[in-house]
Amino acid sequence: MVASAPSLVWFRQDLRLADNPALIAAAAAGPVIPVYILDDETRGLRGIGGASKWWLHQSLRSLAADLAERGLSLVLRRGPAAAALSELVRDSSAHSVFWNRCYEPGTITRDSAIKQQLTAEGIRAASFNANLLLEPWEITTGGGDPYRVFTPFWRALCARLLLGEVPPMPPLSPGPKLRSDSLDDWNLLPTKPDWAGGLRNAWQPGEAGALRQLDKFIDEGLGRYADERNRPDLPSSSSLSPHLHWGEISPGQIWRAVRRAADAEPALERHAASYLREIGWREFSYHLLYHFSYLPDRPLRPEFERFDWTDDPALRMAWSRGKTGYPLVDAGMRQLWQTGWMHNRVRMVVASFLIKHLLQDWRHGEAWFWDTLVDADLASNAASWQWVAGSGADAAPYFRIMNPILQGQKFDPNGDYVRQFVPEIADLPTEYLHTPWTAPADVLATAGIELGRSYPYPLIDHVAGRNRALAAFARLRE
DNA sequence: TTTTGAGTTGTTCGA
DNA sequence: GTCGAACAACTCAAA
Numbered sequence: 001m002v003a004s005a006p007s008l009v010w011f012r013q014d015l016r017l018a019d020n021p022a023l024i025a026a027a028a029a030g031p032v033i034p035v036y037i038l039d040d041e042t043r044g045l046r047g048i049g050g051a052s053k054w055w056l057h058q059s060l061r062s063l064a065a066d067l068a069e070r071g072l073s074l075v076l077r078r079g080p081a082a083a084a085l086s087e088l089v090r091d092s093s094a095h096s097v098f099w100n101r102c103y104e105p106g107t108i109t110r111d112s113a114i115k116q117q118l119t120a121e122g123i124r125a126a127s128f129n130a131n132l133l134l135e136p137w138e139i140t141t142g143g144g145d146p147y148r149v150f151t152p153f154w155r156a157l158c159a160r161l162l163l164g165e166v167p168p169m170p171p172l173s174p175g176p177k178l179r180s181d182s183l184d185d186w187n188l189l190p191t192k193p194d195w196a197g198g199l200r201n202a203w204q205p206g207e208a209g210a211l212r213q214l215d216k217f218i219d220e221g222l223g224r225y226a227d228e229r230n231r232p233d234l235p236s237s238s239s240l241s242p243h244l245h246w247g248e249i250s251p252g253q254i255w256r257a258v259r260r261a262a263d264a265e266p267a268l269e270r271h272a273a274s275y276l277r278e279i280g281w282r283e284f285s286y287h288l289l290y291h292f293s294y295l296p297d298r299p300l301r302p303e304f305e306r307f308d309w310t311d312d313p314a315l316r317m318a319w320s321r322g323k324t325g326y327p328l329v330d331a332g333m334r335q336l337w338q339t340g341w342m343h344n345r346v347r348m349v350v351a352s353f354l355i356k357h358l359l360q361d362w363r364h365g366e367a368w369f370w371d372t373l374v375d376a377d378l379a380s381n382a383a384s385w386q387w388v389a390g391s392g393a394d395a396a397p398y399f400r401i402m403n404p405i406l407q408g409q410k411f412d413p414n415g416d417y418v419r420q421f422v423p424e425i426a427d428l429p430t431e432y433l434h435t436p437w438t439a440p441a442d443v444l445a446t447a448g449i450e451l452g453r454s455y456p457y458p459l460i461d462h463v464a465g466r467n468r469a470l471a472a473f474a475r476l477r478e
Numbered sequence: 479t480t481t482t483g484a485g486t487t488g489t490t491c492g493a
Numbered sequence: 494g495t496c497g498a499a500c501a502a503c504t505c506a507a508a
Contacts, residue, residue: 149505399500400488
């Protein structure tokens with residue numbers, strides 16, 4: 001090996017310097033050229049959504065700055081990854097290309113072909129696990145099959161997991177300077193109109209923001225997590241999901257930090273277990289997507305292929321804009337629109353409402369979340385929507401239909417969450433906040449509400465919707 | 479091969 | 494207000 005021959009590090013969903021095996025391998029091999037390729041041309045990839053594009057722009061800017069501090073210049077290219085990498089290898093005389101694995105079906109196909117092609121050209125191509133606690137093929141049932149139930153999957157993962165310390169990063173030395181696109185020319189940011197104001201206020205994309213959020217969560221949130229994680233009115237979430245999606249932090253880093261905190265403070269143990277289980281659900285989603293590549297497109301349970309969905313764009317529009325007439329549902333949908341994120345409990349409620357009360361195909365909801373979530377993640381999104389629909393792995397029983405009123409009263413008891421995101425009913429007394437249509441006329445008048453004008457009547461009566469859904473799901477079993 | 483126990487997140491009804 | 498049962502059987506995982 002010629003010591004001066006550089007290596008390419010192909011960044012993808014691992015936009016960090018710490019705990020990054022591809023970067024470590026490249027640094028150990030010699031000079032490093034960091035690369036990001038915006039590939040919106042290879043067939044079979046799902047294009048990233050609007051909110052994700054905004055995040056990607058910020059995260060790349062942050063990564064470029066972090067690399068620059070270490071004397072490295074991030075090279076940006078656009079186009080099919082295979083062609084872009086060939087060109088980069090040629091221009092730099094690199095002898096190797098390193099990357100960390102992604103698990104979307106289209107990405108796997110593309111990357112396998114690229115690895116084959118590079119190897120055939122005499123270039124060393126090596127990929128690593130940077131984004132999962134264990135690879136999807138490392139966990140199987142006793143019979144060698146993939147798991148379809150979470151709890152045994154989680155037990156198997158915990159039993160197999162052996163996390164050592166993160167290996168130290170060798171000194172980084174820059175490779176030859178290459179031409180780079182300008183990030184601004186990629187037009188990832190919304191312009192007409194610029195709807196990203198709420199996102200800017202809510203998030204700090206990038207590795208530094210991710211590490212800061214992890215510290216903050218462990219210091220302030222972990223000790224209440226098991227008790228408050230279902231409360232959208234409290235800052236009870238870790239808010240790490242978008243950072244995790246883009247790999248600004250790894251699940252291994254989170255695992256180590258949470259375990260360390262719990263080992264030092266036994267009172268944290270049950271909270272740590274509760275939180276790490278959620279990290280486990282992310283792993284389970286990737287496990288499912290890897291082994292059942294049709295997960296985003298088709299129901300995991302084939303009998304759901306013949307479910308008789310209603311196709312009503314007007315209902316879906318009301319849902320997506322937060323105008324269903326159910327305050328908790330509307331608050332969630334508006335939180336999503338404004339901040340690019342929604343509390344997990346509320347995601348379940350709005351998904352249940354779209355699927356069960358409105359009888360719309362879960363794929364419509366999946367697509368809306370894909371476009372609007374900053375943490376849009378193919379594995380988690382598809383697995384979760386199928387879970388709510390009942391068509392997925394370990395799915396909710398069909399009779400489990402969330403009551404949006406009860407859920408609101410239970411998990412937003414003071415109405416703070418609804419008042420924040422549905423300001424037109426903020427002046428209602430709390431006892432009517434989750435059921436504005438039951439408020440007496442004078443109470444509505446005092447609160448400045450004219451039902452049907454300033455705030456909608458419910459799209460459908462809860463009991464009627466529930467019975468209709470039960471009947472529709474019962475037909476599936478005939 | 480057969481058997482057995484268990485399965486994220488809920489709601490409603492009736493005592 | 495509170496509590497337990499019913500909601501359905503089925504599939505999955507392991508013994």
